[in-house]
Amino acid sequence: MVVEWLVVVLLLAGTFFMVVAGIGIVRMPDVYLRMSCTSKAATLGSGCLLAAYALQVGDAGIAVRALATAAFLLLTAPVAAHMIGRAAYRLGVPLWAGSCCDELKGAYSPSGDFLQSRRVDETPGPRSSLDRR
Amino acid sequence: MISSVALWIVLPALSIAVLLAVVRLFLGPSFPDQVVALDLITTIGVGIVTAAALAWEQTALFDVATVLALVSFLATVAFARYVERGIRLWSSNG
Numbered sequence: 001m002v003v004e005w006l007v008v009v010l011l012l013a014g015t016f017f018m019v020v021a022g023i024g025i026v027r028m029p030d031v032y033l034r035m036s037c038t039s040k041a042a043t044l045g046s047g048c049l050l051a052a053y054a055l056q057v058g059d060a061g062i063a064v065r066a067l068a069t070a071a072f073l074l075l076t077a078p079v080a081a082h083m084i085g086r087a088a089y090r091l092g093v094p095l096w097a098g099s100c101c102d103e104l105k106g107a108y109s110p111s112g113d114f115l116q117s118r119r120v121d122e123t124p125g126p127r128s129s130l131d132r133r
Numbered sequence: 134m135i136s137s138v139a140l141w142i143v144l145p146a147l148s149i150a151v152l153l154a155v156v157r158l159f160l161g162p163s164f165p166d167q168v169v170a171l172d173l174i175t176t177i178g179v180g181i182v183t184a185a186a187l188a189w190e191q192t193a194l195f196d197v198a199t200v201l202a203l204v205s206f207l208a209t210v211a212f213a214r215y216v217e218r219g220i221r222l223w224s225s226n227g
Contacts (some may be wrong), residue, residue, distance in 0.1 A: 007135050015146045018177055022150030025157045042176040045184050049180040069199045076206040083213035088165035
């Protein structure tokens with residue numbers, strides 16, 4: 001009985017977070033903010049739903065598989081979000097006008113392949129060891 | 134109770150979330166917006182298949198959720214890779 005209520009609460013929580021992710025991807029003004037909405041809220045929502053399934057199903061093997069799927073989502077969602085964000089930044093997708101600052105501005109080398117903590121001048125100067133790959 | 138909650142609350146709400154993501158997929162001003170929307174659709178799809186497995190009590194449906202979670206990561210990484218260096222994708226030193 002307690003497990004049943006816990007499953008219902010997990011289902012409703014996962015649904016809530018997924019709907020929040022859906023609202024966020026429509027309402028947010030910027031691709032980076034949209035990505036922060038979807039990668040966090042949707043991962044938490046699907047994690048809640050998978051945990052509910054693992055609690056509800058009687059089979060231990062399927063429960064372990066559900067938890068492994070949730071763990072895989074938790075591992076891969078940040079990687080995917082980081083790759084899309086870097087691709088968007090290097091494509092030059094503009095930030096929202098209300099963003100406070102762009103700390104990556106000028107940190108990429110002119111070829112766009114390397115990221116440095118110091119600012120890279122547009123004029124070719126002494127190239128660092130990072131730039132040789 | 135669980136299967137009726139999954140059928141009458143979870144599945145309609147997740148369908149609305151997918152519809153919102155499809156709105157962004159069509160509106161999205163840039164290509165990364167559309168990739169983010171597709172990523173969200175597949176992540177919600179994992180939840181939809183899980184809720185369907187609960188609603189109709191079919192454990193065989195859950196395999197679809199696992200495979201969808203595995204494939205969506207590959208699709209997102211491939212899209213990001215294509216966006217980032219699409220021109221050089223087929224060159225020899227790409």
